[in-house]
Amino acid sequence: MAKEFELKVEKIKKVKTKYREMKTTTFPVQASVKILKNLRKYEPRSMSGQPLALWDHAKGFNVYDKYGNKWLDWSSGVLVANAGHSNPAIVNAIIKQAKHGLLHNYCFPSEMREKLTEKLAKIAPKPLKKVFLLTTGSETNEVAFKLCRTWGHKKYGPKKIAMVSFTGAFHGRTLASQLLGGSPALKEWIVNKDKDICQAPFPNCFRCPWGKKDYEGCDDFCFKNFASYLKKNLKLDAKSRIAGLVVETYQGGGSTFAPKGFMKQLRKFCTKNNILLVLDEVQAGFARCGTLFGFEYYGIVPDIAVFGKGITSSLPLSAVIGRPDVMDLYEPNTMTSTHTGNPISCAAALANIDFIIKNELVAKCAKSGKLLHAELLKLKARHSDIIGALHGAGLVYALHIIKPGGKDPDADMAHEIVKKSLQKGLMMFSPVGFGSASVKIAPPLITPEDALLEGVKVLEEAIIEAKEEAMGKGDSDI
Numbered sequence: 129m130a131k132e133f134e135l136k137v138e139k140i141k142k143v144k145t146k147y148r149e150m151k152t153t154t155f156p157v158q159a160s161v162k163i164l165k166n167l168r169k170y171e172p173r174s175m176s177g178q179p180l181a182l183w184d185h186a187k188g189f190n191v192y193d194k195y196g197n198k199w200l201d202w203s204s205g206v207l208v209a210n211a212g213h214s215n216p217a218i219v220n221a222i223i224k225q226a227k228h229g230l231l232h233n234y235c236f237p238s239e240m241r242e243k244l245t246e247k248l249a250k251i252a253p254k255p256l257k258k259v260f261l262l263t264t265g266s267e268t269n270e271v272a273f274k275l276c277r278t279w280g281h282k283k284y285g286p287k288k289i290a291m292v293s294f295t296g297a298f299h300g301r302t303l304a305s306q307l308l309g310g311s312p313a314l315k316e317w318i319v320n321k322d323k324d325i326c327q328a329p330f331p332n333c334f335r336c337p338w339g340k341k342d343y344e345g346c347d348d349f350c351f352k353n354f355a356s357y358l359k360k361n362l363k364l365d366a367k368s369r370i371a372g373l374v375v376e377t378y379q380g381g382g383s384t385f386a387p388k389g390f391m392k393q394l395r396k397f398c399t400k401n402n403i404l405l406v407l408d409e410v411q412a413g414f415a416r417c418g419t420l421f422g423f424e425y426y427g428i429v430p431d432i433a434v435f436g437k438g439i440t441s442s443l444p445l446s447a448v449i450g451r452p453d454v455m456d457l458y459e460p461n462t463m464t465s466t467h468t469g470n471p472i473s474c475a476a477a478l479a480n481i482d483f484i485i486k487n488e489l490v491a492k493c494a495k496s497g498k499l500l501h502a503e504l505l506k507l508k509a510r511h512s513d514i515i516g517a518l519h520g521a522g523l524v525y526a527l528h529i530i531k532p533g534g535k536d537p538d539a540d541m542a543h544e545i546v547k548k549s550l551q552k553g554l555m556m557f558s559p560v561g562f563g564s565a566s567v568k569i570a571p572p573l574i575t576p577e578d579a580l581l582e583g584v585k586v587l588e589e590a591i592i593e594a595k596e597e598a599m600g601k602g603d604s605d606i
């Protein structure tokens with residue numbers, strides 16, 4: 129589990145570069161403590177997991193507090209601001225729609241909803257041609273779940289209702305999305321679980337569930353093990369029992385992509401056994417992986433894909449895009465939502481998608497991602513004692529922090545690295561993933577290459593200081 133960021137004011141060094149400024153001499157900023165304390169007073173404890181920068185405004189690839197501090201952002205919020213924070217095109221579209229005078233439209237027809245659903249259906253590959261708009265990523269997984277089960281039992285009988293997802297997966301915090309998740313601790317609260325929702329081991333090559341030391345072109349071996357796990361361990365006959373298979377395009381916690389060959393076989397397996405393949409693209413969509421849709425990375429197309437976060441780079445909006453025969457399973461007024469296609473969120477999404485396409489963010493992300501990847505690989509080599517693996521593609525990476533001499537996750541070290549980076553003007557979110565020990569890197573896709581390189585330098589300074597401190601050599605009170 130993630131550690132709380134303590135409300136303890138520490139002295140920090142001033143920083144001023146083109147991309148960062150730490151003007152205050154303490155962090156958290158002394159003047160912000162009252163506000164931070166009030167948040168802890170009025171919000172549940174669960175909300176205290178992020179580093180203690182008090183966000184005031186954010187622009188492009190920078191986040192600012194109101195005390196003169198300016199961070200180079202490597203969080204994109206939480207992989208939301210793909211087209212940059214407060215992107216002027218998106219801001220203008222939001223203002224224009226608000227001034228136009230329609231702030232809400234429920235399921236009544238509106239031109240904004242028509243424009244966005246048409247746009248999404250047109251840019252998505254076949255057979256993803258019907259679009260249902262929602263608000264959060266969790267909801268999209270709820271809907272995907274509902275569609276898979278309905279499709280399975282309506283079409284093939286009452287036994288075809290099993291849903292398979294993966295260990296370590298995250299699909300949201302509502303009931304079905306949490307049940308689909310692969311972290312047992314996060315779903316303890318559900319107590320009486322649905323026995324027809326099961327997880328199979330995710331093909332994470334750093335901690336291979338099948339005992340390999342590393343990726344060795346073992347996609348076939350991996351897939352065979354997966355298929356036999358379904359049969360032998362989960363006692364599921366694919367054809368008669370499994371309705372849907374849900375997989376994140378990459379596992380968010382560690383930016384971990386499955387081997388391409390594995391995913392290609394998974395696609396074939398689903399087709400052969402009449403299973404709906406659902407790709408959770410809530411993090412991966414809209415150019416983040418160096419492709420417009422994350423699934424293009426694997427060269428496959430799912431039956432249903434779900435999106436959120438980077439779909440607007442700003443306001444809450446999410447989407448389920450799927451095969452028309454599946455999307456049309458429900459009668460009028462039986463699959464709806466109050467805020468479906470909110471016109472202002474639709475305006476933001478349309479401006480965001482246009483910006484991504486016009487400004488060639490896919491190609492830009494692929495190019496700057498290559499540079500960042502190469503630099504992070506060098507960083508990993510220089511600190512291989514504590515960085516066990518580097519996962520990711522495009523502009524999403526994670527350093528998997530380990531205890532020297534093995535592969536055990538080192539959550540404390542990851543926490544220190546994120547904290548020290550923040551004090552130096554590099555914004556990342558709380559360590560995530562296996563044992564909360566991965567340092568996740570997800571800059572807005574518009575970040576210039578020299579700013580990415582500056583970020584790597586700052587990250588390395590933080591790593592060195594965190595290591596020195598762990599060895600008792602650090603000067604904790606600068």
Ligand SMILES: Cc1ncc(COP(=O)(O)O)c(C=O)c1O
Nearest residue numbers: 264265266298299300380410411
């Ligand atoms: C892959 C994935 N799916 C679903 C969700 C849930 O989205 P939301 O927080 O908008 O409900 C997240 C959120 O982090 C996610 O990363």
